[in-house]
Amino acid sequence: MKFSNPGKRALRDHLAIEGILPSNYPASGAISAILKWPLGILAALSMAAPIGGHALAAEQAFPARQIRVIVPFGTGTGVDLLARAVGQRIAEDTQQAVVVENRAGAGGAIGTIAVARSAPDGYTLLKTASPFTVAAGVDSKIGYDAVKEFTPVSKIATLPLLLAMNAKLPYKDARQLISYAKANPKKVSYAAAGPGTSAQLEMELFAQAAGFEMLAVFYKENTQLIADLIEGRVDLYPGVAAILMPHVQAGRLRIAAIVDSRRLPALPDVPTVGEAASAPNYQGTPNWYGFLAPAGTPPQVVSRLHTLIQNALASSQMEEVMRRIGATRATETNERFANDIREEVDRTAKVAKSLGILK
Numbered sequence: 001m002k003f004s005n006p007g008k009r010a011l012r013d014h015l016a017i018e019g020i021l022p023s024n025y026p027a028s029g030a031i032s033a034i035l036k037w038p039l040g041i042l043a044a045l046s047m048a049a050p051i052g053g054h055a056l057a058a059e060q061a062f063p064a065r066q067i068r069v070i071v072p073f074g075t076g077t078g079v080d081l082l083a084r085a086v087g088q089r090i091a092e093d094t095q096q097a098v099v100v101e102n103r104a105g106a107g108g109a110i111g112t113i114a115v116a117r118s119a120p121d122g123y124t125l126l127k128t129a130s131p132f133t134v135a136a137g138v139d140s141k142i143g144y145d146a147v148k149e150f151t152p153v154s155k156i157a158t159l160p161l162l163l164a165m166n167a168k169l170p171y172k173d174a175r176q177l178i179s180y181a182k183a184n185p186k187k188v189s190y191a192a193a194g195p196g197t198s199a200q201l202e203m204e205l206f207a208q209a210a211g212f213e214m215l216a217v218f219y220k221e222n223t224q225l226i227a228d229l230i231e232g233r234v235d236l237y238p239g240v241a242a243i244l245m246p247h248v249q250a251g252r253l254r255i256a257a258i259v260d261s262r263r264l265p266a267l268p269d270v271p272t273v274g275e276a277a278s279a280p281n282y283q284g285t286p287n288w289y290g291f292l293a294p295a296g297t298p299p300q301v302v303s304r305l306h307t308l309i310q311n312a313l314a315s316s317q318m319e320e321v322m323r324r325i326g327a328t329r330a331t332e333t334n335e336r337f338a339n340d341i342r343e344e345v346d347r348t349a350k351v352a353k354s355l356g357i358l359k
Contacts, residue, residue: 062122062300062301062304062305063094063096063122063123064096065096065123066096066097066098066099066123067087067090067096067097067098067099067122067123067124067125068098068099068101068123068124068125069083069087069098069099069100069101069125069126069127069291070101070102070103070111070114070115070124070125070126070127071083071100071101071102071103071104071111071127071128072103072104072105072108072109072110072111072112072126072128072132073102073104073108073111073129073131073193073222074102074104074221074222074223075102076222076223076243077222077240077243078129078159078240078242078243078289078325078327079127079128079129079289080100080102081242081321081325082127082156082157082289082321082325082327083100083127084100085312085318085321086127086156086291086309086312086313086318087099087100089311089312089315089317089318090308090309090312093308093311093312094308100127104220104221104222105220106143106194107131107135107193107194107195107196107197108128108131108132108135108193108197109135109142109143109144111126112126112128112132112143112144113143113144115150115292115293115294116144116149116150116294116295117294118294119294120151120293120294120295120296120297120298121297121298121301122293122297122298122301122302122304122305124293124294125153125291125292125293125305126150126291126292126293127289127290127291128289128290128291128292129198129287129288129289129290130198130285130286130287130288130344131193131197131198132146132292132341133146133341133344133345133348134196134197134198134201134285134344134348135196135197136345136348137344137345137346137347137348137349137351137352138195138196138201138348138349138352138357138358138359139195139196139359140359141359142196146341146345147338147341147342147345148295149294149295150292150293150294150295150341151292151293151294151295151296151297151302151334152290152292152334152337152338152341153290153291153292153293153297153302153305153306153309153334154290154291154305154306154309154310154334154337155288155289155290155330155332155337155340156289156290156291156309156313156329156330157288157289157313157322157327157328157329157330158286158287158288158289158327158328158330159240159241159287159288159289159325159326159327159328160258160259160260160264160284160287160326161198161202161238161239161240161258161259161260161284161287162238162239162240162241162244162245162255162257162258162259162267162270163206163236163237163238163255163256163257163258163259163273164229164236164237164238164239164244164247164248164253164254164255164256165177165235165236165237165253165254165256166229166230166231166232166234166235166252166253166254167251167252167253167254168232169232169235172254173254173256173276174256174257174271174273174276174277175271175276177236177256177276178210178212178276178277181207181210181212181213181214182210182211182212185212185213186213186214186215187215188212188214188215188235188236189214189215189216189217189234189235189236190203190214190215190216190217190234190235190236190237190238191217191218191219191225191228191229191234191236191237192216192217192218192219192237193218193219193220193222193225194218194219194220195216195218195357195359196352196357196359198238198285198287199237199238199239200216200357201285201348201351201352201355201357202238202259202273202284202285203216203236203238204355204357205282205284205285205351205355206257206259206273206277206282208355209273209274209277209279209282210276210277210278210279211277214236217234222243225237226239226243226247229253230247230252230253236256238259240287240325240326241266241325241326242324242325242326255267255270256270256276257270257271257272257273257275257276258270258271258272258273259272259273259284259287260272260273260284260287261274261282261283261284264326266326285344285348285351286340286344288330288340289327290330290337291305291309293305302334306334310331313329
C-alpha cells in the first residue's frame, strides 16, 4: 500500500486505522510489502556550526535520506501495522521517505539478522516484538545476539495476546478446553510461527500450568495460519486483537482466555490463562513492540530516532490506532528497554529449559 502526501493538514486529519487496515484485513496481501512516502530533503547542515554543537546539529539534521524499517514478520501482523503507522508519522514530520520491508521467515530470524548486519547509521531499523527475545532465549543458534548486536531505539507499546480457538470446536471456553485436552492427550493442536517463538512458549506454559499436552503446528506465513485456524485445521492460536477480533465478531473464532496476568476491560468476561488453569502464579511472557538499530549506531542518532518515534506516538491519530488494536503506549527509556531485553532473554532460557524446548 502506497500512501500519498495530500498535505500535512489533510494527512493529520485522516490518519486512522482505516487508512492502514483494509476492510478485508487480514486476508492475504491486505497490506503491501513496501510502503513509501516520497517527500522532500532536509536542509544541509551549515559548515559554520560551532564545534561544540556538532553532535546536536548532526542529530537535528538526521534523517537526510530514506529510512528503511525491516519487519521480520509477514504483512497483516500487529508488528507490521504499527511499523507502518509510526513510519507514516515520521515521514510527515521529517519530509523523508520511510519504507517498511517485510522479511519473514525462521520465526523472525531472517529479517532480524539482516538488520544486525546493516550499517549502524540509523537508516536501517528493526521493528520487532517480544519474539525477538523469546527466540534468542530459546535457541542459542538463532543467528543473532539480542543483547550485543542491537541498540534499543524505542519500545512503543505493550499488547496482551488473546488465546483464540475455532468456533466449531466441541469446547466453548477455556475451562472446557482444559477438560477436553486432559481427557484427549495431544488431540488439541495450537499454531505458532515456528519452534522457539512466543506462541510456542505461551502454549507450552499454558499446558504445563493446566496439566495437559498439546500438539504444535508451525507455519511460515501468518495468513495461512489464520486461514487454518478459521477452517478448523488447527485448534488454538495466541494472537493480537487486530488479527483475531474481526473473525470473532464474524462468529468464526472465540476468545478462550487472555494471555496476561489481568483481564481486559474490553473483554471483562474472558478469564486470564492463570484463572482458567487454576494457576494463580502463572506469568506469561510480556508482549511488546519496539524499534531497534544495529549495535554501534551513534547515540545522537538513536536519540533523534527515539524522539521522532515518541512524537509520532503522542499524536491523537496514533492514540486511536493503539486503542483500536488494544495496545498500551510504552514510554520507558532506552536504558530500561535494554535492561528488559537482557532480563527477558535470561528468563526465557530458564523457562525453555524447564519445558524441555531449549536448543
